[in-house]
Amino acid sequence: MEKIRNSNLLKLLCYILIPIIVASFILSIIYVNLKGDYNNLGIKKEEYLQSEDFADQYISDIIRNVYRIGQGYTTIENNGFYDKIDEHIYYDRTYYNNNVTASLKFVIINNNTNDIYTNLKSNDYNEIIKEFNKKEIYWNYENGNIDTNIEKINKDNIKYMDLPINGLDTIENFNVYTYLDKSSFTYSNTFEIRNILFDTFNKNPNLADVLIPVDVILLAIIASYLIWSIGHSKNSKEITLNSIDKVPYELWMIVCTIIFSCSIMIAESILLYTDISINLVLSTLALGYIGAYISLAIIGVTTIKRLKAKQFFKSFLIYQICKKIKDIITNKAEKVLDKSDSQKKIIIGYIAFIFISSILGVTFFTGISFLLLIGLWILVLYKLLEYNKKLNQIKYALREIYNGNNDVNLNTEELKGTLKELATYVNDVSNGFTNAVKESLKSERLKTELITNVSHDIKTPLTSIINYVDLIKREDIQDEKIKEYIKVLDQKSQRLKKLIDDLVEASKASSGNVKLNIEEINLDELLKQVIGEFEDKLDEKNLIVELKLPRENVKIKADNRYIYRIIENLFSNISKYSMENTRVYIDLIDTKENIILEIKNVSKEKLNISSDELMQRFVRGDKSRFTEGSGLGLSIAESLTKLQNIKFNIEIDGDLFKAILRWDK
Amino acid sequence: MYNILVVDDDKEIVKAIEIYLKREGYNVEKAYDGLEAIKKLEEKEMHLVILDIMMPNQDGIATLEKIRTERAIPVILLSAKSEDYDKISGLELGADDYITKPFNPLELVARVNSNVRRYVKLGSMQNNDKENKNGKIFKSGELILNDETKKVTVDEKEIKLTATEYNILKFLLKNKGKVYSISEIYENVWNEDSIAAENIIAVHIRHIREKIEINPKEPKYLKVIWGIGYKIENIN
Structure with a gap:
């Protein structure tokens, strides 16, 4: 299981399979839908020309053109569709996306004015209209008679057509001569693609019905596998995020939307062109499809990874920005907030001050508000100065303690709140110091006393030593060795005496016991x-x-x-x-x-x-x-x-x- | 033969003192605590008492107080306590002198001599006053300067001084009790200006001290007040 989950090869295969499966699914769906609803659309060029749809478009185009001419929309003055070539001939410069319209060649003659409207260039229109009934596909209307080789709109069948505007009445006063320029007539790319689609599927009519469920199942399996395995790799037990997953999510959303939109737009627009080879159209469509797929795949994979790594919301730039802002605010707040009662009082007092002064400020023009506002300002200043003064008193007391004067006693009765606490602590510290100093003085004194007492105890035997050494010295000693020894004894006992005196003095001086x-x-x-x-x-x-x-x-x-x-x-x-x-x-x-x-x-x-x-x-x-x-x-x-x-x-x-x-x- | 009572609980010290004093020709009586000392005093007439302060049964201070209620004999306190406070309180209680342990035997003997002499010769003081008709004798305690004979004596011992030393001592003794700075002494003793001489006044004074004092470090007569000047203590 782990191996399957961590296999990069399998994932790569999935990524390749997905667009193929999706494409086959979409095409199957399109095929099934088109087959059911617009069976007639799925035909070849020649068949199309025989179709009712073609006939409908053909006759509708003629009627609409004539209608526009009849309504006078098609003059140069109101920026119509025709250039006036000479007194009575109007040349069609209209460009139509509609294929039928673009390939429809016509000469329309107004029987009342004898104006000629046409999209053909000729010196003699009476001559060329005679050629029309020799064209492969033509439709003429001359003095109320229809002459055509289009079966669906010949004079017998035209009454079954659902014609636009007023039907044939629209062209009553016109002679209309039309033919289809088959060489310039092309299907739209859509038709071509549909044809390719139909050609493919028609070879095996049941393929689409099989493909749809199979694709769904395959997609479900692949999607489940990917959702389960994405983010896992051999190297780590955690979800591994790569550089793509560290880019802010919005950025991918924008990038992928742009790629996706561009891909779709390119694919859509290529369908509108008519004179392009179908291979180019298909490769462009495939490119657009792949572009769209890649953009969706990127966003999809990174979304899954981020969700699995519980980084989805955190990876949003807006989240990070909000978090930063929150951190900054929290940080600043932490620096000043301590949840103490005194702080609550300050905040409440401050809000009250702002509130009252705002009200008084708004109603400043009334005399009482003016006086009250001035009074409030003075009161606040007074309170601040008073507070500061008391604070300074405590500061000076602390400085006294620092300077070694522990005899500090602040009067805490006048103070309130924090200041009172502060003053009490200062007093306590002062007392503590005083006691500590007393203790240390006491211990120094005891030490000095100890040294003094010990030195007294040493001095008594030392007196005897010095005295008897002196007495020996006074004896008449002949032995030089003994004389030498006595000299040493004399010196050392004198030195001992000096040491003891100095020791007592040093101890007294260092303990300040002087x-x-x-x-x-x-x-x-x-x-x-x-x-x-x-x-x-x-x-x-x-x-x-x-x-x-x-x-x-x-x-x-x-x-x-x-x-x-x-x-x-x-x-x-x-x-x-x-x-x-x-x-x-x-x-x-x-x-x-x-x-x-x-x-x-x-x-x-x-x-x-x-x-x-x-x-x-x-x-x-x-x-x-x-x-x-x-x-x-x-x-x-x-x-x-x-x-x-x-x-x-x-x-x-x-x-x-x-x-x-x-x-x- | 003068009788001297030595009181100390340390027998060796008493013994040592006895040896020194006997050499000087004194008769020594010994006691090892305060009570014994009082008993000895009642038994025999003493001319001087050397009294240790720290003793069992009855300490030196209590003993001193008791002695002073009845007798005026000189008492030298002997103590290991060397602080000024102890000395002063001892002297205030009526002691005549104060010697700290460990003491220099020569100093002890000198002080004993000085005190005994003063005690025994107390009656002859008036004679001295009578002799001083011309106002040429200056004295403080046992320090006597006779300007007629140009003789200086301490405890009746003649002291040999140089002319400069003599002049300085005479000036200070004449104005005993008063403090003079080096330059004041110089101005008063030297008649001609001699800058070089001023710097050695301190040396002269040390020399005088060494000659007239039993312990120059703890002078009785010529006192140094550091940073202020010198004076001769006014002692009756």
Whole structure:
């Protein structure tokens, strides 16, 4: 089954069979119909000329022509069918599609006026009319007498004909001479085709009766098969759509309609031509038929495929356009709609505003409407401004929180709706922050307390160690080895002491557990004092201090003990880690916005460490732990600068170490 | 022979202090908590008490309060707590001095000497005042500068100062309690303008401090107010 369903060959066969079967079906139907209703039409040229239909057409044409002449329709003046050749002869220039009419040659003489109407060219019409009764088919009417070789309309039989207009009375006053120009007489292509059809079917009279049901059954089978199999292929279990099926459906509808219409039109129009070979007519008809079939086949197949793939409506361009538009609208709507109550209120309020202002606008000319409209405008503006102001209050509160001031308490009682909710949340956030800050301060304090307590516990045994080491030192020790050992003990116990003190200080400073006593101090005085304090330590390493001050009395606000601790730590580092015989630059810079203190020195050791790392606790530039110092100096300095709102930066450029302190003015 | 009571729950520390003080010629009594200390005080006349703050049974602060209700003897508090707050509250309660653990034994001894001397010599203060007829003696606590003899003594120990140091100290001592900046000191002490000299005033002051103070890092007399100036503490 799958194989049958997926077979392309079978489908191709079906596509080829369909037009053949349909054609045979249509031809059979036509044959059956024509055979029943218009048996006489299905005859050959010679037989036709003998037929009643021919005679009917022949005589009807004559009567109509004469009638028109008699009615005077056929003058040049009213744009008739005849050119006036001389005084009494009118030449027919009428073109008729009707075959009989086109081949009908006549000379019509009005007995009253002796005007001659004709479609023949001659100098002497009296001469040529004498030749008429020698023609193969002729019909003359002279002074009320009919002379013809057409049996059906001879003087005996004509009374049985159903003649148009007033019958023979119409031509009463005329002498009519006519013959059929058999050489120019052709059947229409339709007749030719009918003849071919009849010739074919007449060979086997029962063929049509058999073909019709067989075709129907075959068509039904093929159609069912195609409907079932279209879209299935070996490659995929899904319905496969090709590029044809992806083109918008309307486009195919238009294209196929055009192809179909053109095909039909070509086929129809070719039937109207008379002087074309029947082979050309047939091939044109076949071409038109194939064109029509292809157009129908394309639209049919793609329709089935699209239906099966459930893509039929989606493949419509109009559907896609509508969907796009819907998507855009939905997308835009999604951006603004959130189904909240407040939004509903806004929308209702907006509609109300539009409605009221429209009514007031329409009735603007009445004084009250005018005043009410102005009032409404002012009210709306007032409400908007009020809303915005409240919103801004909440914004400012949030900014306060962002800036670290958690002590925010918005008055929610004046607010309504969303603003109230918003303000409540802001208050909650503020409280949350306050609690979090309290908690964190508490935990920092506990940490500091822990460190302080532990350090106290360490200090007591350390006191004994230091004291007894000192006592041993005072003993008269001869052994150099023991002296050396004691020296190590002495140094390390002193270092331990320093470490503990620094640890406590660092913990306090970083937790902010320090009471500040901010006052105005002179930075230049401080620098001189510190340089004085460190004078001998700097001298030891032959470090030359280059102090540059902008002026006397560079005042800053700080706690003098802690600002000293910061500078002291920096100087202590300089005296410990500077390269010997170098200069130390201390620049105090006074700008419009800041007071900047830059301290620069050249490091003895290579500083392969980042400035951030340097500021961390227990980190030293030399990465060794065997020199003096706890490694907490910069960390303490940084914590203390933070406490006093000083911006503290460290920059490392090769071996140049630069500490920058900056005060905002 | 002065009697000194050393109170600390850490026996090794008491022992160490005893060794140091005995070398200085003091008679040392030992106690290991507050209650014992009070008992010892009642038993024997003491000239100075070294009192640890953190002790079992009765801590140093409570003991100090008790001592102060009856006696005026100098008390040196000994504590591992190094915060300013602890020092100040200790001093406010009536302690005469405050030493943080771990201490430098030399500093402890110096402070003991200083306090004992002051306590014992309290009666002779008036004599000093009488001597200062010409207004040529400047003093703050045990720091005495005699402008007639050009002698400076701390705890009766003579201090050797350079001429510059002497002049600076004299100026500050004369105006004790007041704070002077480097340039003010320079203007008042130097008569001729000498820019180069100004920069080394801080160095001179450090030198003075190192000479007159028991612990120059925690000066008793010559205080540094960072970023403002220097002053001699006004001590009676």
